Amino acid sequence: MTTTKQSERTTTAEFPRAEVTERDARKVAEAARETGWARPSFAKEVYLGHFRPELITPHPRPEPELAARGEAYLTTLEAFLRTVDGRAIEREALIPDEVVAGLAAIGTFGIKIPTEYGGLGLGNLHYNRALMLIGSVNPALGALISAHQSIGVPEPVKQFGTAEQKAAFLPRCAAGAISAFLLTEPDVGSDPARLHSTATPTDDGDYLLDGVKLWGTNGVVAELLVVMARVPKSEGHRGGITAFIVEADSPGITVERRNAFMGLRGLENAVTRFDQVRVPAANIVGREGQGLKIALTTLNSGRLSIPALCVGASKWSLKIGREWASERVQWGRPVGRHAAVAHKIAFMATATYAQEAIVELAGQLADAGETDIRIEAALAKLYTSERAWEVADELVQIRGGRGYETADSLAARGERAVPVEQVLRDLRINRVFEGSTEIMHLLIAREAVDAHLAVAGDIIDPDVDLAGKARAAGKAGAFYAGWFPQLLVGAGQVPTSFAEYGPLATHMRYIERGSRRLARATFYGMARWQGGLEQQQGFLGRVVDIGAELFAMAAVCARARMQVEDDAAATGRAAVKLADAACRHARLNVERLFDALWTNTDAADYTLAREVLDGKYLWAEAGIIDASEGTGPWISDATPGPTTSEDLSRRMVT
Numbered sequence: 001m002t003t004t005k006q007s008e009r010t011t012t013a014e015f016p017r018a019e020v021t022e023r024d025a026r027k028v029a030e031a032a033r034e035t036g037w038a039r040p041s042f043a044k045e046v047y048l049g050h051f052r053p054e055l056i057t058p059h060p061r062p063e064p065e066l067a068a069r070g071e072a073y074l075t076t077l078e079a080f081l082r083t084v085d086g087r088a089i090e091r092e093a094l095i096p097d098e099v100v101a102g103l104a105a106i107g108t109f110g111i112k113i114p115t116e117y118g119g120l121g122l123g124n125l126h127y128n129r130a131l132m133l134i135g136s137v138n139p140a141l142g143a144l145i146s147a148h149q150s151i152g153v154p155e156p157v158k159q160f161g162t163a164e165q166k167a168a169f170l171p172r173c174a175a176g177a178i179s180a181f182l183l184t185e186p187d188v189g190s191d192p193a194r195l196h197s198t199a200t201p202t203d204d205g206d207y208l209l210d211g212v213k214l215w216g217t218n219g220v221v222a223e224l225l226v227v228m229a230r231v232p233k234s235e236g237h238r239g240g241i242t243a244f245i246v247e248a249d250s251p252g253i254t255v256e257r258r259n260a261f262m263g264l265r266g267l268e269n270a271v272t273r274f275d276q277v278r279v280p281a282a283n284i285v286g287r288e289g290q291g292l293k294i295a296l297t298t299l300n301s302g303r304l305s306i307p308a309l310c311v312g313a314s315k316w317s318l319k320i321g322r323e324w325a326s327e328r329v330q331w332g333r334p335v336g337r338h339a340a341v342a343h344k345i346a347f348m349a350t351a352t353y354a355q356e357a358i359v360e361l362a363g364q365l366a367d368a369g370e371t372d373i374r375i376e377a378a379l380a381k382l383y384t385s386e387r388a389w390e391v392a393d394e395l396v397q398i399r400g401g402r403g404y405e406t407a408d409s410l411a412a413r414g415e416r417a418v419p420v421e422q423v424l425r426d427l428r429i430n431r432v433f434e435g436s437t438e439i440m441h442l443l444i445a446r447e448a449v450d451a452h453l454a455v456a457g458d459i460i461d462p463d464v465d466l467a468g469k470a471r472a473a474g475k476a477g478a479f480y481a482g483w484f485p486q487l488l489v490g491a492g493q494v495p496t497s498f499a500e501y502g503p504l505a506t507h508m509r510y511i512e513r514g515s516r517r518l519a520r521a522t523f524y525g526m527a528r529w530q531g532g533l534e535q536q537q538g539f540l541g542r543v544v545d546i547g548a549e550l551f552a553m554a555a556v557c558a559r560a561r562m563q564v565e566d567d568a569a570a571t572g573r574a575a576v577k578l579a580d581a582a583c584r585h586a587r588l589n590v591e592r593l594f595d596a597l598w599t600n601t602d603a604a605d606y607t608l609a610r611e612v613l614d615g616k617y618l619w620a621e622a623g624i625i626d627a628s629e630g631t632g633p634w635i636s637d638a639t640p641g642p643t644t645s646e647d648l649s650r651r652m653v654t
Helices: 022-032 042-047 064-081 086-092 097-105 124-137 139-151 154-160 163-175 291-302 305-327 339-368 374-399 407-412 420-431 437-448 450-460 466-487 499-535 537-566 570-598 602-613
Strands: 179-182 198-201 207-217 224-231 240-247 253-258 269-279
Touching: 042 374, 042 437, 042 499, 042 537, 064 124, 086 139, 086 407, 097 139, 124 139, 124 305, 124 339, 139 154, 139 179, 139 207, 139 291, 139 305, 139 420, 154 163, 154 240, 154 291, 163 224, 179 207, 198 224, 207 224, 207 240, 224 269, 224 291, 240 269, 240 291, 291 374, 305 339, 305 374, 305 420, 339 374, 339 537, 339 570, 374 420, 374 437, 374 537, 437 450, 437 537, 450 466, 450 499, 466 499, 499 537, 499 570, 537 570, 537 602
Parallel strands: 179 224
Antiparallel strands: 198 207, 207 269, 224 240, 253 269
16 A cells, blocks of 8 residues: 555455454454563452462551642542532433533543653542442443543553653643544444554555544533554555544544433433544554553553442442331331342442442552552453443332433432442443443453463464474473462361451452362363364353353452451441451352353353344244334445535633
């Protein structure tokens, strides 16, 4: 591909949308992975059968000066948020400019940006606590801050930007210049190998951006964009998916749609078209072809923002559930005193505590920087998004008809305006945002079996010749001869182990035994399915979920121990009791998942699903009317070219 002169127009024909095979997609994903493990990972070791609590205990804490500044900021933030009308945002589907300006004035857009660039210079701990507060007022407001700071311009520039980029963009972001991250396209989700947007080099060293991006959170109001686009390989250009910082008011950018969703009604989410948008080479983050790696690395800590919002929603749900279950009387006593509701309250309390323990631990591990938290962050996102949804669903059930009624409707007839149905709607997207639950299972599973693939991958790789397979077999034999015997015995079988955890020691021993048991099960799965293991997504999903439960148990034990050290009186004792209950719930889940590894309906379900997809059960769909038929294609057209739509972008006054 030759470079394009500024006066020439890139045509769609120059960039044919070639079919991407499964192998092609896998290669792109593998190339973007961080393959090295320069620092230890607690969660990675759990999946390998090595329980190493010393990596998470003593529970990491912020430096006293940082903690003092963080708490002072949270006090200021809370005072401001009490002036914000979250119901008005929901009602109008719009975040007022004055709210954004107020948040900018107290530094909210630069919580994690270093002080030398005008930010607050705080860590993940206080950033996550800020998101809990913000999200409890209105989740769309939390999404605005999260999308800006976790995956927007600040984080990738802070980690990968040049000194010039940091000086140019970080002060703007800290002052309130809203940013957005644009990767997804109408036909491209979690499979970046299909990415169609292009950035064509010009003779004068710039790039011309063409393409359509979907679901860009903050895209309607953003001032700065991080855009992922494919640079064609040519002389002097290595090519590949590349990250660009783009001024949102550049000629050729059109916000064609402001998308609307079942929840997060104030979300400024866009369909954005790029038509011959000129971007200087100085605005590349990292280098050509490094875009996906930058995105994935950014998400290692950025993924903690959704868990923080989930924790905030769960805490709010627990509070409302407790108050309502104590107030509402049926059959002579409060509904919370009836066992059916009491079980739900207990679940909400333990699930909320476990979520917070995971988020606090992962956040402080990220701040400490002594361990690799890529798996921990992914587990936090997976675990909290699922649990928070369950907590909110239970709250709807406890509230009954009032849980289904809107806050405005409740207020109109003289009752407390409790937006339970809104919380449920707003939470649902978290099981999809930044990697769906299914994608997170696959991502974590890939990391969990990384050590196995490193020593035995060539045995099952169809591209490796017989000599290579023989060498791999010898290497694998040596590895497993030393590794597998270690999985048979361990500290979890010694009754006096982990005595420093007091009443929680029994759970720590269970985690150690469960870790070895999980590693053995993974090995058995590899031996059984070999190269077909990656297709056993039910098995791999359960392996991941077992590890998530063990991680949650370790997090609650570590947090409760810290709380005992901080306050041996009421709070410490209560924390131990809550941690014990959370671990008991988790152990039941672990045992159920272990049983389901080998006793399940996976094969039959897969066969049935193929038959359904082949149309063999169309009769089961008879008797309904599908009003969506004829309203449009399943996937909208994203052909590059000039827009035919009005530009809906707008700037918030900050």
